[in-house]
Amino acid sequence: MTFKQFRKEKDPLGEIKIPFHAYYGAQTQRAVDNFQISGIRMPRPFIKAQGIIKASAATANLELGKLSEPIGIAIIQASEEVIAGKWDEHFLVDVYQAGAGTSFNMNTNEVIANRASEILGDALDSSNKKVHPNDHVNLSQSTNDTYHTAIHISAAEGLVQHLLPALSQLEQALHKKAEELMPILKSGRTHLHDAVPMRLGQEFSGYAGTIRDMSQRIEGCLGSLYNIGMGGNAIGTKINLHPEYIPKVMKEICQRTKLPFQEPPNMFTFMQNTNAPIQTIMALKELAIHLIKITSDLRLLSSGPRTGLAEITLPSVQPGSTIMPGKVNPAILEMTHMVCCQIIGFETAISTAGMAGQLEINVLMPVIAYTLLHSIELLSNALSTLVTKCINGIQANGDKCQEWMEASLSLVTALSPTMGYDLASQIGKQADEENKTIKQVLKENGLLTEEIEKKLDPRKMV
Template sequence: MQERIEHDSIGALPVPVDAYYGVQTLRAKQNFYITGKQLHPDLIVSLVQVKKAAAMTNYETGELNKEVADAIIAACNDVISGKYHDQFIVDPIQGGAGTSSNMNANEVVANIAIEKLGGIKGDYSIVHPNDHVNMSQSTNDVYPTAGKITALKLTQKLLFQMERLGEALKQKSIEFDNIIKVGRTQLQDAVPMRLGQAFNAYRSAIDRDTLRLKKTQNELCIVNMGGTAIGTAINANPEYLKRIPVNLKKTTSFNMVLAADLIDATQNLDAFVSVSGALKAAAVTLSKMANDFRLLSSGPKTGFAEINLPPKQNGSSIMPGKINPVIPEVVSQVAFNVIGNDLTITMAAEAGQLELNAFEPVLFYNLFESIETLTNGISTFIDNCITGITANEDRCEELLEHSIVTVTALCPYIGYKEASDIAKESILSGKLVSQIVREKGLLSQEELETILDPSLMTEPMEEQQIS
């Protein structure tokens, strides 16, 4: 393999002659073999979108000549279009607060630009990774900005799926609205409810999670670009700070705004904690819903069996005909992962010291994984489970009829103590609640038909006129 020799502050290192990355990237590759993976492709694009915006701004302020600026912008466009991603070789989890990722982008863009100007890769006298591509920047403003842009991109996809989920649950709530079932607390029979109400409650929770996640998007649009090393804007033209948000919007389509306090924005990662918190809340909602679906479909002969989940695959290698609730199971596993990632993100944000947080790499790795797995988990939940759920109306009616859940409605008319005695007798004797009340002569048949009508127990009612 042919090689070229490149130098950095550590010394010299042979770099493959065809590589668009350089010596600093190669050192990082050698130092950080942690996950064995590449940077997230959206993070690669986001980094280069930041580089493009910086080159545009540096040209506008007169810091970068047109020839070099045009070459850098053209190189960035190539990477943004999907080319050269194989040249981003650093591990996503790395020491150095993201410097390796930033330099990987600087070197790749520089070498593409060099070739566009007729030079040979590694001839940094034409376009230099630090002096030109990284002009007016530091890893400490580039990397967190790219992380926010990436999170914005990924959450757009997640929000789309969450809105789809809300709509799917709404449709089921309408479809099941006339089916009365037993409502349960602590897995014990409680009071009647409509199956549609259960699904509408799931929808309400998802709508709330969606709104919570949307609120975090504004925080992600606040960036510290131009703050450079610690937020004091050293080596950045004052005009650069005014123009860089405008050019970021041009390269990303997001309405990026400069933080009011660049030092704060450089050292604190609470915006990412907010996003992760919203993801965790959504994950909890999803797993609780998945647990309910597993319970409500349990059996099918010896469990609740109030709903049927669509059969997706054989459930056993030994038990013929067994079908497991595999989609709710995988959704819960996604939720567990998101909840675990939230702890990592929290600790990474907490571990920052003084003017910089060095732990963004692991934070981004876990945050992006949470967003993507949640997006994919919700997608399969909708398409392979929720839209295919059917109700066992006869089973719901059977369980309701033989339960004591209607006895609560008697309390205003015969008192808690009498109602409790009737409940106990019904459980021991197997008699229906209405039968025992009639036998005791406590209420007339007409009164019972009104008071013990399960459908009337599922909504607040106007004051009943019963003597």
């Protein structure tokens, strides 16, 4: 028996050779040949979303009598296998592909059509298969509505199932750490110089509040992502569409995702713009900016351990130097910072791609899809790692916090109401020039009364 390496299939441009056991077809093969660009394929959540769309469309078309029962059932089964990830290796189209995602949509249509035909008894190399990728799998659809919809579905699922839980986990960890560290008094700092006392737990409560605010901001993006233009077809005019198709396909998508997707208020707005992905990446960029601030703070607070602030100690996760024995670096914080830098760059990519929308469609949706989903994945993974390998294990160095607080020149701030700003400034200046504490200078100048000493108690300043 001769082993066949290739089979031949046709598309509107003619005949082309395809690996014999591939479930994709001619148009996918042309895209693979044309776009040898990055080797990066669309991520699993996007493939899953396409499977959800195809299964939902087939269900609606079956109910409306536009597909025969055997073909409709076979398409649904094949689509559900795509949802489950059974055929991921057959989704080969590069992220950087033909505009609007036509190549990837056809990759999906061909895989599902060939698998559905196989379910109905056809071999992969049959010349007249029962299921056609355009006539059956893509029925009532266009790349322009389905690809856009797949971005919204996969991004919404990514936020709900991964990023928002990771943010909640981080907020809770920071809040718990704030409560744990609340008894520790320390010097605050502004402009990286001495400021009035505060509680270490108050510092961490600020971080927790920032993450809570960002969770709400990102959750607010779901409203736009839940608008999906299934049925808009090529440009939003719903051409070739059964009047009951949209409500049926929407109901099926909602049932399969357990999320409240709906028809957009204006179908043409949906088709023309990628505002929901832009809004979402903007929120992710803002999150990245705040995370850089928080992780930079934690690196400063843990700096040393002998020559820095050393007010907190981070968990040791790995050796930090190939030349300095025993050195341990803030590796998890550094990783998080790098991820955030990448997210900020990704926002630029999506924003500039969003500007490429012309007339009825944005042709750069593939790079928007990939970049948005990769951003959600990166942040979700980074935040979970940040919590489990860093935040949960942070410990306070109470002695060091007290040492810095007592040495702080800004303790003199408590004397302004009694002594006036000018005299308090002179005391602070003298303490700085003579490398003494505020109390020492007051005592030497005969100003350290019982009332003044009470005012200098840091616990009364927080």
